[in-house]
Amino acid sequence: MRAPIGLKIATRRKALGISQAALARQVEISPSYLNLIEANKRQVGGMLLARIAAELEVDLDALTGEAEHRLMHELVEAFADPVLAGSNMGLDEARALVATAPETAQLIARLYRAYGTANANADAYANRLRADPLLSQLLHQILSGITAVRAGAEILEDIEDLSGEERQRFIGSITRETKGLSAVARNLIGQFDQASSARRSASIRREVDDMIFAAQNYFPDLEASAEALRARIDRHGPFSETTLQSALETEDAIVVRRATRLPAELHEAGRAFGFDEEARTLWFRNTVPQSTRQFQMARLFAQLRAHETLDAIAAGPALTSAAARRMARRYLGSYLAGAIVFPYDAFLADARAQRYDVDALAERYNASFEQIAHRLVTLRREDDQGIPFGFLRADPAGRLTKHFPIPGLLLPHTGHACPLWALYSAFRTPGAVVRQVARFSDGSRFLFIAKAVTRRSSGFADQALPHSILLVTDILHADETVYADGLDLTDAQADIPVGPTCRLCTRSDCASRQEDAWAPGGADLPAHSLAAVAPDTAE
The missing domain is CATH 1.10.260.40 (lambda repressor-like DNA-binding domains)
Incomplete structure (x- = not known):
């Protein structure tokens, strides 16, 4: 697009x-x-x-129009919604509207976001009411409790010759039933809250994404703080895990400990590290890799000193709720840690020297593939930029869990991307880098670089699930990377034809389609393309 x-x-x-x-x-x-x-x-x-x-x-x-392209993508999503499918509006109309009437386009996008949030909440509550067996059980418990309380109250009211012992027994029964009703009611409310919290979190993520996008994922105040903090750490010795540990112990009286399991007060499902503020101890499980330990120590060191800077950025007008500000602050804390571990000027020089070879950079900095990919995306300083990269991460089920877009290609916020993307094919060869020249239906071409990596497990009983990391750059920058070696970038016939997501893809002949495509005006797909949507039980 x-x-x-x-x-x-x-x-x-x-x-x-x-x-x-x-x-x-x-x-x-x-x-x-x-x-x-x-x-x-x-x-x-x-x-x-x-x-x-x-x-x-x-x-x-003003000409590259990164913000405008993001807005255009939102309009196309809005026009693809069934409620607007009869409007005959599509990509061309979205492009023209953004170029000629940006205020109107912003208003439409804002209204569609509000509509999507309200509609999702309504669907969540409706689904709970229709199908949730737990909800049915809770309602049954409430009705049973009300019946028992009513029966006990009627006995107390209607039978006057009850002995004191009998009266106390009925009062005790009513008290127990009302306490039970309170607990069941709290569970019931919690079920509804849980149903809507996932929907609210999607809206919160969108706000945080907007903040990141508006800054082009470059925060000069955090870069300046990182430079000062890195100099402070370097006074304790050459930058390393040992030096970070020494800085925390010397300056903050914080000790670093490793154990088979985290202490009970820090234990959370899936957590591999945690900070016990009261005991001034940073805990890691034994199998947490060095790259994670180093990164988390740098993050803690920074958060203890740059909390005012983090709070000031998270208090920006783009974030309208406390939950969004908390999520933004977590992201900004990670950004700051990355800027400390990978100083801008030195890291950019190394990235250029290595031709953006992520594995080579990971070896150079004792870092993970994902940490290097994150830092590459933030090299956007106006007077000295790196290659503009987009970033995407998917879990083993294919759901997208992190993203940052680039001009010309807006990555999906949630759900699933095109099944033909290297992001998914990387799962077939875990640990190996997969490259792909992808061509979209509008002729735009991008280099996709993906790798499936596994976080180390903490024991035999723990499952180490892989996730896939995708870096994307425009084909114009591909030859600046090591991943273009051996590819004929001028031969578009060798490209992999892809789309953004199945629903927004216009390729009617794609055999990998997982759901019906949207067509302007609500037009149906040709019969031969719909055949690809129906599952073939023989495969």
Whole structure:
């Protein structure tokens, strides 16, 4: 899905009264090629886009339209919803609306978010009422309790010659039943809260995503704090796990301990580390790898000193709830730790020298594949940027658990991505890097780099589930990476045709389709494409 860069170029050029031929001459391309760019039929980037921006006297960011592309993606999702399927609105309309009436586009996206949240909550409650056996059991317990309380109260009211002992027995029975009713009622309310909390968390994640996207996943205040904190740590010796441990013990009287299991007060399902603030102890389970221990020590050291900076960023206007601010603060804490472990200038220099070889960088910094991938995504300082990468993570069930988009490709927020993406094929060869040149139906091309990794288990009874990490960059930057070696990037015939998700994909002949596609105006897919949706029990 291309952002409306061409339309913005044309609009700005006409506003300045510059002819198409004159602008083409100034930026050293042919008028016909500029015409294709303005019609959004050719991608434009790099130095050419910079020259166009200079001639039009406009900031480069205003033309690349990262925020506009994200908005356009949201509109396409809205238009694909069944409630709007009869509107005959699609990608072209979304692109034009974002380019010509951005305020209206923002309003539509905001209304659709609110509609989606309300609709999801209604569905969650309806599903609970219709199908949840636990809910039925709780309601039955409440009815039984009410009946018992009523029977005891009627006896106390109607029978006057009860002895004191008998009266106390009935009062005790009523007290026990009312206490039981209170407990059951709390469980019932908890079931509804649990049903809606997952929906609320999706909305909270979207707010945090908006904050990250607005900053282009680069936070200069955190980078400055990280530089000062790294210098402070380095005074204790060469940067390492041992040095971090020494810094925590010397400056904060915090000891680091390792054990088979965390202490009971820190035990949570799946947790491999935790900080006991009262005992001033940072605990790790024995099998936590060095990369995680190092990262978490840096995170704790930073949070003890940069809490005001973290709070100030998390208090921004994009975050409207305490839950969103808490989630944002956790993300920002991880960002700060990454900036300490991987200092911007040195890490970017190493990344360029290694041609963005993630495994080589992981070896250089004693880090994990995922930690390196996270840091690569944040190299967005205006005067010295790395390659723009997108990031995605999926669990073994294929559900997306983390994401950060890049211009031209907005990664799905939740659910599942296209089943043909390298993100999923990496699960077939865990531990090996899978590369893929993916081509979308609009002609945009991207290099996908994926690896399935497994977090180390903590014992025989623990299951070590893999997850897949995906880095994405525009094909224009592919040859700057080691992953383009041996690929003919000019041969589009070798590309893997993919889509964003099945529901938003326009490839009607895809044999890997998992659900029906959406078509503008509610049009049905051709019969031959629907055959791919139906499961084949013979396979």
